[in-house]
Amino acid sequence: MRAVGVIVEYNPFHNGHAYHLQVAKGTAEADLVVAVMSGNFLQRGEPALVSKWYRTKMALLNGVDIVLELPYQFATQKAETFANGAVSILDAIGCHSLCFGSESGDISSFSQTVDYLDKHKDQFDENIKMNIKTGVSFPKALSLSFQSLSSPENLVSLDKPNNILGFHYVKAIKHQKSTMIPLTVKRKNADYHDEHFATETIASATSIRKALFASKENNSSIKQYVPDATDRLLREYLDDYGNFHExxxxxxxxxxxxxxxxxxxxxxxxxxxxxxxxxxxxxxxxxxxxxxxxxxxxxxxxxxxxxxxxxxxxxxxxxxxxxxSTIERASYLRLLGMTGNGKEYLNKYKSQFTLPLISKLSAYKENGIYLDIKASRIYSFGLRNQARDRLLNQEFKQPPIFIK
Structure with missing residues (x-):
């Protein structure tokens, strides 16, 4: 069975994500999709709209076959560390390829950019330090440093958020000596940070969240931008827990x-x-x-x-x-959910995985996973009273979600 990996947050899962999965699976000629998904807190340092368990359900009902948690020590980090953790997990579970969305859409430009910056690493790093000393942010320093190098034509632009992540995915694959093949899908219609709906069916997660918080208990404004399962689960979360997280x-x-x-x-x-x-x-x-x-x-x-x-x-x-002490590479595979197809893959290949597969927290004592446990406990405090208690206990009691 050939698996294609994706690295996601699904905050929440929308039509653009469904398009990515469809193209990823077809381009990779894969039998199933493995998603490494951030837990309850995300890369931008914010709480996920709904819990990782509900986002796992969204993923499994919309084309993903296996969902693994990206640990807190990677999920809440800058792009390079985020990518290193996620790539190490997909490699450990035996993915044949990794497919990511980008503003570029040209995978050869990512590979050439990684090779070029590896060759000019000393100068590039020195330029970053010099730019940071001027008082600019690290992402801005990265972009300025890249622009200051005399570069060939076919390099990817590092001033776009998904291009930056894609660059670090390809870099991680190379530096970790992974056999995974990198693939990219050009982002469709909506930009990553768009706060307004761009088309009739495709919208960024940012704009969807903005609409949800503006309408509070009414999801009708986002219905055309998300699959039916997402719409239903968002409504269910409000009914079950009382509010979204912000x-x-x-x-x-x-x-x-x-x-x-x-x-x-x-x-x-x-x-x-x-x-x-x-x-x-x-x-x-x-x-x-x-x-x-x-x-x-x-x-x-x-x-x-x-x-x-x-x-x-x-x-x-x-x-x-x-x-x-825990951010070089992942040290475990935390299983959040699977489909029947995903279960077949796990049963067939788990003896070949290079990291332990965890389905029960009580069976694993590694120090790093305590950060995930602690983060989930804190996340529950975004809810009230009984809803908080239910989510607080879920980290240990919830088995991996199975959807046939």
Whole structure:
């Protein structure tokens, strides 16, 4: 059985994702799709709209055969670390290929860009350091450094979010000496950060979330942009748990953490650097809500995404020491769900996997997985009362979801 891998967040699963799966499976001539999916907190440092279990159901009902969790120590990181973790998981489970969406759509340009920057690594790294010293953010420094090199024509543009991720996927495949074949699908119609609906059927996850929060309990505004299963599961989540998750739900907990911790304690938190702890505490004293807090701490150097990740690590009390010891490559395969086709693949090939496959947390004692457990516990506090308790206990009680 030939498996094609995808790296996803599905926040939530929409028609563009369905298109990606269809093209990925056809292009790779694959028998099934394996998705590495971020858990309850995402790469931009924000809580997922609905839990990883509901997003797993969305994936399995819309064409994915196996869903594996991307651990917290990779899922909440910059593109390079995010890619390293995800690629190591897909390689360990035996995927023949990896297919990702990009603004470029030309896989040869990604491979040539990786080779070119490997050849000019010293100069590229030095340019990044010089640009950061001017006060720009890391993504901006990366883009400027790339532009400053005298480059051949067929290189991918590194100023687009999906191109950047794709570059790091291809780079990870090469540097990890994986046999996976990289493939790419050109993004259709909607840009990654679009906040408005671009066409009649395709919209970004950002615009879908914006519409959901604007309409609260009415999903009708997004119905044409998501498969029926997604629409149904979003409604079901509201009925079961009372609300979707967003940063404002966690503001009181974050504020408590900031005002309770000493400056010295904050310095131990992952990504808290350069004295920003003083700025965070000062803003927490005055801000009435999370958005106001973010506006107060935003600077030219610190992107909104990086600041959200810092806030997330403060919220989850994630220390530098525990993150830096676990971010080279994944050390386990956490199974969230499978179809009948996926179960057949697992039964047939699991003896060949190069990492342990975990379906029950109680059977695995590795230190790194504690970050996932802790993150899921904190995530549950975005809900109220009994709904919170149900989600709080789900991390240990929920078996992998099976859809025939």
């Amino acid at each position: 940063w404002e739900n966690y503001w009181s907990y974050l504020r408590f953490r900031l005002l309770h911790c000493s400056v010295e304690e904050l310095r131990e938190i992952y990504e808290v650097e350069e004295g920003i702890e003083h700025r965070l505490i000062a803003a927490a004293l005055d801000a009435a809500n999370f958005n106001e807090f973010m506006q107060k701490i935003k600077t030219k150097r610190y992107t909104w995404t990086r600041l959200q990740r810092i806030c997330l690590h403060i919220l989850t009390n994630t220390k530098k020491a525990e993150m830096k």
